Amino acid sequence: MIAIKDLHKSYKMGSNVLHVLKGINFNVEEGEMVAIMGSSGSGKSTLLNIVGMLDLLDTGSYTLDGVPIVNLNETKAAKYRNKFLGFIFQSFNLINYKTALENVALPLYYQRVPKKERDEKALQYLTKVGLANWATHLPSELSGGQKQRVAIARALAAQPKVLLADEPTGALDSTTSYEVMQLLQEINDEGKTLLVVTHEEDIAKMCKRIVQLKDGVIIEDKKVNQIRASEYV
Amino acid sequence: MIFRRDTWSEILSSVTKNKARTTITVIGVLWGIFIYITLSGAAKGLDNGFERQFERVAMNSMFVWTQQTSVPYKGFKTGRFIQLKLNDVRTLKTKIPEIQYVAPRNAKGVFGGDAPNITKDLKHGKYNVYGDFPVVVKIATKDIYDGGRFLNEEDIKHDRKVCVIGERTQRELFNKDENPVGQFIKIDNSYFQVIGVHKFVQGGGFEDDGDIYIPFSTFRKLYNTGENVGWLAIAAYNDADVIEVEKKVKTVLKDIHSVAQEDERAIGSFNLGEIFNKVQGFSKGLTFLSLVVGVATIFAGVIGIGNILLISVKERTRELGVRRALGATPNEVKGQIILESVFLTLVSGVLGIILGALVLAGINAATQDVTDFPYTNPTVPIPYIIGALLIMIILGTLIGLIPAQRAVSIKPIDALREE
Ligand SMILES: Nc1ncnc2c1ncn2[C@@H]1O[C@H](COP(=O)(O)OP(=O)(O)OP(=O)(O)O)[C@@H](O)[C@H]1O
Ligand SMILES: [Mg+2]
Numbered sequence: 036m037i038a039i040k041d042l043h044k045s046y047k048m049g050s051n052v053l054h055v056l057k058g059i060n061f062n063v064e065e066g067e068m069v070a071i072m073g074s075s076g077s078g079k080s081t082l083l084n085i086v087g088m089l090d091l092l093d094t095g096s097y098t099l100d101g102v103p104i105v106n107l108n109e110t111k112a113a114k115y116r117n118k119f120l121g122f123i124f125q126s127f128n129l130i131n132y133k134t135a136l137e138n139v140a141l142p143l144y145y146q147r148v149p150k151k152e153r154d155e156k157a158l159q160y161l162t163k164v165g166l167a168n169w170a171t172h173l174p175s176e177l178s179g180g181q182k183q184r185v186a187i188a189r190a191l192a193a194q195p196k197v198l199l200a201d202e203p204t205g206a207l208d209s210t211t212s213y214e215v216m217q218l219l220q221e222i223n224d225e226g227k228t229l230l231v232v233t234h235e236e237d238i239a240k241m242c243k244r245i246v247q248l249k250d251g252v253i254i255e256d257k258k259v260n261q262i263r264a265s266e267y268v
Numbered sequence: 269m270i271f272r273r274d275t276w277s278e279i280l281s282s283v284t285k286n287k288a289r290t291t292i293t294v295i296g297v298l299w300g301i302f303i304y305i306t307l308s309g310a311a312k313g314l315d316n317g318f319e320r321q322f323e324r325v326a327m328n329s330m331f332v333w334t335q336q337t338s339v340p341y342k343g344f345k346t347g348r349f350i351q352l353k354l355n356d357v358r359t360l361k362t363k364i365p366e367i368q369y370v371a372p373r374n375a376k377g378v379f380g381g382d383a384p385n386i387t388k389d390l391k392h393g394k395y396n397v398y399g400d401f402p403v404v405v406k407i408a409t410k411d412i413y414d415g416g417r418f419l420n421e422e423d424i425k426h427d428r429k430v431c432v433i434g435e436r437t438q439r440e441l442f443n444k445d446e447n448p449v450g451q452f453i454k455i456d457n458s459y460f461q462v463i464g465v466h467k468f469v470q471g472g473g474f475e476d477d478g479d480i481y482i483p484f485s486t487f488r489k490l491y492n493t494g495e496n497v498g499w500l501a502i503a504a505y506n507d508a509d510v511i512e513v514e515k516k517v518k519t520v521l522k523d524i525h526s527v528a529q530e531d532e533r534a535i536g537s538f539n540l541g542e543i544f545n546k547v548q549g550f551s552k553g554l555t556f557l558s559l560v561v562g563v564a565t566i567f568a569g570v571i572g573i574g575n576i577l578l579i580s581v582k583e584r585t586r587e588l589g590v591r592r593a594l595g596a597t598p599n600e601v602k603g604q605i606i607l608e609s610v611f612l613t614l615v616s617g618v619l620g621i622i623l624g625a626l627v628l629a630g631i632n633a634a635t636q637d638v639t640d641f642p643y644t645n646p647t648v649p650i651p652y653i654i655g656a657l658l659i660m661i662i663l664g665t666l667i668g669l670i671p672a673q674r675a676v677s678i679k680p681i682d683a684l685r686e687e
Contacts, residue, residue, distance in 0.1 A: 089593060090681045114595065116592075124684070128684065131587075132282070132285035141591070144274060145594060150273075
């Protein structure tokens with residue numbers, strides 16, 4: 036599903052160059068649930084953003100679902116993101132003046148799905164994350180866990196191939212975190228590929244594979260026995 | 269994209285859910301278009317008003333009279349009084365083809381001198397009396413009340429003792445329910461039959477609601493004026509240059525009466541056409557001014573919209589980043605910002621037009637009964653409104669380009685990081 040070869044990325048900060056990713060080789064098969072771990076500043080988000088085509092790589096190659104991601108301009112990237120990728124952010128990033136339903140329907144709007152169908156689908160995904168009754172509520176009326184579940188529903192709505200989550204539980208307490216992880220596990224159970232950036236050990240152990248980043252290189256990449264979040268809830 | 273219903277509902281939701289921003293934005297342009305509409309409507313009203321003031325009088329008419337000479341000429345001393353004669357009329361018409369009508373007039377009581385005594389039974393008063401040819405109505409319209417008529421050629425031919433009286437004359441000399449037509453009044457010492465009553469119209473210019481018109485020929489007998497003419501009312505053809513005609517008339521008259529061409533005093537004139545042109549120029553100037561002021565205020569308003577959108581784009585950086593993460597292309601983001609700008613501009617423009625129209629309607633209602641102020645039917649021509657709307661759409665688009673460009677110039681990842 037994801038094939039990354041010899042990826043390098045650096046940021047220019049004035050006259051300094053900060054070499055963040057120094058040759059990453061990394062493959063993800065369909066249906067995997069991968070945790071990306073590492074200390075702060077190790078380049079986890081950078082890697083995820085490149086996979087998410089929110090940022091560009093300097094050198095190396097990146098193939099998504101057999102499609103080589105090259106010559107990426109913003110328009111092309113936007114189309115790929117819309118079609119292949121779903122994002123889940125630490126800070127939810129819901130649009131505050133839109134209701135839960137409208138937020139979930141937004142990716143479908145950019146897919147030019149007609150309004151009626153869009154709303155039906157959005158409601159279907161809200162139901163899936165258990166928030167059908169909250170469809171008409173604004174984000175400000177939702178708890179953190181609920182917001183993240185709306186965000187997950189939104190990420191799913193466009194039926195992407197890969198879900199990218201950058202610290203999805205970073206802003207949540209542990210109980211709520213486990214609920215969110217349980218939801219993500221269920222989504223993975225249905226066959227969806229997931230990449231989860233986290234620095235929490237217990238969250239990482241709820242994935243099926245853990246990749247350790249340090250100073251811009253992968254220092255460890257191992258399959259683990261997934262711990263079901265439902266055991267904690 | 270413009271024609272997708274979704275696009276508009278998306279814009280509507282973003283615009284209506286940021287009420288404070290929208291309100292502030294709208295007010296700027298609303299104010300501009302409001303000023304534009306009321307000003308140009310008011311200018312149009314003045315324009316119409318002036319036109320109404322002049323509609324009773326041929327637009328390119330003039331009056332010519334004589335005074336004392338101020339330059340010695342051909343052995344004549346200065347200070348000689350010049351007298352216009354009936355023959356001058358024919359000479360003028362043959363020599364100046366631009367002239368359409370000439371009406372020689374005499375009057376008693378108008379330019380100094382005592383007004384004649386008019387008597388009807390026991391009532392009497394002093395009213396101005398004019399000796400006129402029927403052609404005078406071609407230069408200054410006279411409306412006659414039903415049942416009456418103005419002077420005609422037969423009256424002139426037979427020196428008839430008939431007269432057309434004014435509304436006020438009727439009111440003051442006749443009883444309330446009395447029909448004056450057919451009755452006799454005494455002008456100085458002769459009896460005249462009333463053949464009509466002329467309506468008094470505001471803007472009829474220089475004449476009065478008490479004036480009495482009698483045939484020129486009768487006047488001449490009554491007051492022994494012979495071939496003398498008090499003054500000439502002249503109307504030029506519509507396409508003639510009135511100022512030129514006025515000059516020619518004076519030249520011809522000076523020739524006839526042996527007056528030096530450089531004598532500025534001997535022949536006096538009042539050129540209504542020239543004044544009318546000036547007035548028209550004034551209201552045209554006013555219309556132009558309101559156009560400039562209006563467009564400038566609209567401009568300022570639209571720039572205001574651009575400014576606020578620029579701020580709002582900054583505030584919404586994160587939202588726009590999210591949209592782009594979810595698959596909005598840069599063009600879609602740009603389009604949304606531009607359409608928001610156009611939408612806001614148009615909504616405020618239309619509101620401004622409505623508000624301006626209401627104010628104009630109010631002014632119209634308030635000035636309905638005011639006849640002595642030249643202000644009628646203040647309207648804004650439709651092309652102006654369409655023009656204004658077009659300008660707003662274009663300006664709205666152009667000004668929207670700046671924040672739109674700003675919105676996509678930042679990378680989505682940076683937009684998402686923005687706090
Ligand atoms: N746009 C950028 N410009 C400059 N430097 C950047 C940029 N983005 C990230 N960096 C730097 O790159 C390094 C890696 O950042 P990254 O966000 O990938 O870290 P991370 O592993 O996600 O850390 P954290 O756990 O704190 O989120 C950091 O030193 C960061 O300061
Ligand atoms: Mg990070």
